Every structure is written in structure tokens, then in C-alpha cells.
Amino acid sequence: MSVNFKRIAIVTGATSGIGEATVRKFITEGYGVVGNGRNSEKLAILEQELGVAFCGVAGDASDQKIIDALFTVAHQRFGKAADIIIANAGRGLGGSVKDADLAEFENVLKINVTGTLALLQKAAKQMLDHQHIDYPTATADIVIIGSVVGRHISPFSAVYGATKFAVHSLAEGLRRELGPKGIRVSLVEPGLVLSGFQEGAGYSDELVQNFKDKFGPLLIGEDVANTIHFIVSQAPHVHISDIMVRPTRQDYP
Secondary structure (H helix, E strand, O other): OOOOOOOEEEEOOOOOHHHHHHHHHHHHOOOEEEEEEOOHHHHHHHHHHHHHHEEEEEOOOOOHHHHHHHHHHHHHHHOOOOOEEEEOOOOOOOOOOOOOOHHHHHHHHHHHHHHHHHHHHHHHHHHHHHHHHHOOOOOOEEEEEOOHHHOOOOOOOHHHHHHHHHHHHHHHHHHHHHHHHOOEEEEEEEOOEOOOHHHHOOOOHHHHHHHHHHHOOOEOHHHHHHHHHHHHOOOOOOOOOEEEEOOOOOOOO
16 A cells, blocks of 8 residues: 555454544544454445545454454555554443343453453564564554543442453553563543443443433543544653543542
């Protein structure tokens, strides 16, 4: 491809919310992006709208074959390896420890933790091949989307929060492993973001309205995308390893 993109990014969960907003932000900034999501029709729409800067890979983000394909497609499409990985794919689950649906939890655990770990492993191994030589003339970023409930326990989303506690542990462990090799690992912990997340987590309309009344205006995907771009746009020697972003009126969690 003859277009010279500033950087090449892989974004999971790219068809809605934070993921889609991040895709759009990156393309605006001159990046080439490979996006993953289950919704093949939405990916096709994004490809048509965004043009040569975007390529979609449909499938389950916890499937190793799909993860491998993301890196292969990035190199084939843009002629070089991805140097930004956004581990965003995930889903919520409402309910307390006492009442949460354990059958649903197995799926949440797979996509939020196992799938994230698989993506982190793939990204780390690929980036290590060159970044320990290229740093500090080149930049490599792995950005992981966590949650405020992965740090502050909310009794009504503690089961979902437990998966984010796990993700936060993975992020910090990977940072300590890869930082000395010139690879930045950053954790972004959003508060309440108005998106399709609430429906997927089984939140009632009344609960969502309560969030709006109590904490609004709530964040939207673009707010978190701007935060992500701020992280990856720093000079190679500047590492913003952990950042929390909430609606101004959200006091807790």
C-alpha cells in the first residue's frame, strides 16, 4: 500500500463504543488501523466509510486464530508490523456476587481475561522482536482497557469487576516485563461510559437513567479515545502507565 501511515494500530472491540471511537480517532491522526469485532456487517460499513486506512477482521477476540490474523493482516495491509495494540474487547455483567449468573460469567471471563491475555502475549512476543533494538527511535504501545470497578469494588458489579482486577494485574505485570525493553504498557480505567456496554451487561433502562441523573453528563467513547491517543502520542521515553477517566460528577466507584 502506497499510503504512508504514521503508525499501525490493532483495535479489538472496534465496532462500537470506545473501540469504534478509537479507530476513528487514530485514522484522523494519520494511523492505519486493523479493527476486530463480531459484527462483520459493521466492519464492512467502516471499511467503506474509512477507506484504505481501515481493515476489519471479523470474529471472536478470544480466538487465537483471530488474534493471529489481526497481526498478519496488519503487516499485509500496511507493509509493516503493528506498533499499537488496543486490548479493548470485553463485556459487562450486572449482578452482585450473590446473584450473578454463573453461566454468563464463564463467557465474560473468556473474553475479558483469557482473550485479553492471549492478545497481550501475541503483542509482546511480536514487539520484542524489534523494539529492544529500535528504542528510543521507535515507539511501541500496548494499551489495555480496564475499569474503575477493577480498582474500586462496587458490590453490584463485583463479579464483572473481578475480571477487571485480573486484567489490571496482567497490565502491571506486563509493564514491568516489557518496559525495560522499550515497550510501553498502559492501563486505561474508564468510569461510566454511555455505549452498548450497558445493554450487553443486562443493565435496566431504569439503572442507566439513574446513572445519567446522578453522574451525568456521562462519558462517551470519544472521551476515552482522546485519552488513549494522548497516551500513545507521547515521546518514546514518556510512559503513562495508568490513567483513570471518569465523568466529572461520578464520585464512586
